[in-house]
Every structure is written in structure tokens, then in C-alpha cells.
Amino acid sequence: MYSEKVMEHFSSPRNVGQISDPDGVGQVGNPVCGDIMRLSIKVEDGKIVDVKFMTFGCGAAIATSSMITEMVKGRTLDEALQISNRAVADALDGLPPAKMHCSNLAADALHKAIQDYYERSGKSADAENRRTTAG
């Protein structure tokens, strides 16, 4: 059912945990559905320098969480916002159709974390972009 890549990420998930003083936190899902993901990020100079995840969910949920943290570390916020659920699923060599919603959760949690960062720091997305391209 699951690809080798999914099983790999599932058995040895990367970046598990919570950042102690995060710059942004995004949580999606709910226990009734059986899926919850929480992503916390550390941002420096418009780049995600650290990211950790906590997930309650199935094999696909854990694998997509792990994969997205790998994909996002070191990226700019803008690049991170471009990461789609499709990209996460592809990076894992695909997910069974019934499990695609797990990849949605991962992308949504990331976007929410970035959104949270902007809200906390009082900056807007545009201002941030201008700063990074100029600097």
C-alpha cells in the first residue's frame, strides 16, 4: 500500500518535537477525524532555519509531516508557501488515493505556521519579501 519512501519516513521520522520558543506554530486537523498535525518553525532573515512536527495520525500522516519538514528547512518563507500537498505526495513517491488528504494536512499546517509567524511579528507578506530580495 505505502511506497518505500513513505515507510522510511514513517519508521525514522525527521524533526520530531516542538521548538521551545517558536516564531510560528500551525496546527490543523482534529481528533474526531483521527488526524492532527502541529508544525513549529524558527525564522531568520526570511528563511525557515528550524522546523519540528508533532502528529497524531496514520502512517501517511506521519510520513507527510516528516517529509514536509525536510522539504522546508532552509527555504525562504515564500518558497515554503509554494509547497503544495501534491509536492509532498510526489516527494514520497505517491500516496494511496484514500490517503491524499494527509498530504493536504501537512501543507495546511505549514502555511498556518507561516501565517502565524507573520501575525506574531506584525509584518505583512509583502514587506517581508521586499526585505529579503533587497537584502
Added chain:
Amino acid sequence: MDYAATTPVAPEVLEAMAPYMTEHFGNPSSIHSFGREAKQTLEKARETIATLLEARPEEIVFTSGGSESSNLAIKGCAEAYSRKGRHIITTSVEHHASLDAVKHLSKNGFEATYLPVDRDGLVDLNALKNALRDDTILVSVIHANNEVGTIQPVKEIVEIAHEKGALVHVDSVQVVGSLPVSVRDLDIDLMSMSAHKFYGPKGMGGLYVKRGVRILPLIHGGPHEKKLRAGTQNVAGAVGMAKALELAVERMGDEVPRLTGLRDKMIEEITSRIDHVRLNGHRIKRLPNNVNVSVEYVEGEAMLLNLDLKGIAVSSGSACSSGSLEPSHVLMAMGIPHEIAHGSLRFTLGRSTTEADVEYVVSSLADIVAKLREMSPLYPSGPCKCKD
């Protein structure tokens, strides 16, 4: 530890079956000697099974398995008695073979009542009494639940139903071959059984039809099985099922206490070594080999996969582990909250399960739960209090 799903064919069973697939391969309906020999063999198998269940040979119909038996019982009975009434009673914790058959009938001119169950999965006998009407023709109930192991009060259910003139079908797929069953003593009208649950071959089952009870066939096409189920009979399969049942009954006296002991040890170990864990299903009125637990703060499929990586096979009632993305309807019917249902696992022990196996599985589970709780946003902060 997934023997409720299926069992391997016992060596003695395989040996008994083999000649009927090779040298003695006759069709029991053929008039020549090869056919007559096959017919004799088939009837001997039928007699063996009937005797072990305290039934008459002519009351056993051979089918392709439990699902077919339940469909034949429910749909066959409904059609046969549709002029007498169109109301069917069943429970909310049936196996899908029964549930879906009843749902199908309810869309085709019949009315169905689904009896609720309590927190342990037991049917309320008063609810049954209240649900029975003059036009109720059939009550269909699962003898012992395949997911949580709860055993229903079949004798009482039959008494209550008969008083109101309704027939009773019992889905005994998880009971025949595991616990003693006497159709005479329970006074059942229809009963499903399946060979691959008790070390017999897959694709082979039976339906007990009490003398005098009418059912219409699902499969037309010949006079086979007293016109109740057309098709060339699986002689090898029937021989296998008979041998498997014989062996199972022979060993039951020792096996039931042995499995019960292992089951109880496993329940004790799991609940003492892992925090925030609960047993699903009735503690006492329970199949001897069934351990169904809900582990809080972690998800079922994730545990299942981790156990699989350690060579341990189990099943789960979580939404993610079902094809439909819905959690187990049995757990839902028992009033178990979604979050708890998502963390459920079913362990079912078998003939080859040892104490060492139980120890290995429980240790593995404790490790896995600790690891998954470390990454769970739901687990109350602090390390998992799982003991080694």
C-alpha cells in the same frame, strides 16, 4: 496475532483434503461410480459436522463461506416469509455480511430495526422485546463479535423471539470451532459458520437450517443442497471443514482455558504497563482469544504498521485503517468516542500463540506507544509513563 481474520489450514486437514482434489475428484451429482463415491464422501463430511453441532445431516447446507451463509440465511428467510411479514430485527454491531444484507432488504420492501448495544457491546433484551412486532419474521444476531469479542445471550434472544413467532439467525462464524455450540440446546433456526476461522480451508462454509424452516435460494441452477444452494459442491472443502471441526472440538477442552489464560495475561500486562489504555468489549462474556484495546493519544494504523515491522500482525478499528475512512461501526455503536476508536487495536490469539509471543507483543507495543506518544500533540506533556 490476527487469528480472527483467518487461520492456517491444519496439517491433518490438508492431508484429509488432498485426495479429493486429485485421485477422487468426482462430481457428487454424477451418476457413475466416480460421482457416487464423491457423494458418499460429501455426505460423510456433512454427517460429521452435523453431529458435532447436535444437528441432523439434512440440516447442514454447504456454502462458500460465512458471508454467503449469512446472506442466504437473511435474504432467503426474508423472501420465504415475506407474505407473513416484512419486519427484520438485527443489531448495530453485526458483521458487514449481515448488516449489508439487511440494508439491502430494507431498500427492497422490508423494514429493519437495528437494536442498540451497551458500552460492552451487549444487546439489551428489553429493547428486543419492545422491537418485536406481529409482522417480525426474523431476528439476526452475531453470536460473538468479531471485533471486540463480546458474546451475546443467544439462548435468551431465541426464547424471546420465538415467543413472538419470529425466527432467529445467529452468525456464529467466530464461535463454531472456538467454543462448544449445540443448535439443539440453543434452539437456533439458522446459523452461519466458516471453515477458515477454525484451521480449515478458505472458501468453505456452512449454514444450519432447522428442519421446518423455509428459505429461498440465492443461487439457482440445480437440485444441489436440497435446492437451497446450486453448484457443484466443494467436496475437498467439505472434508476439510469436517476434519477441522473435529480437531477443534477434540482440542476445545484444553484450548479454551489455555487461550483464556493467555488472553487474560495479555490484558493484564497491557493495562498495567501502558497508561491511558482501555479494554473494549465485555471483560467476561468474551471470546477466549480476543484482546481489543484503545490506546489514547496515538492512532491505530500507525501502531499497526509499527507492529507489522516487528513481525506482528493485528487489526485496527481506526478510520485510517479501514477502506472507507470511517472508524469501526462496532466501536461507534458501543458509544466509544471517535478519538478513542481511532486508537484501537485488535489482537486475536491462536493455536500456535505462546506465552513468549504474548510477552514479545506486549513489550513491542509498549515501545511503540512510547515512541508514537513522543510525537503526539495530544499526549499530556512529559515523557510517556510506559514501563519496560
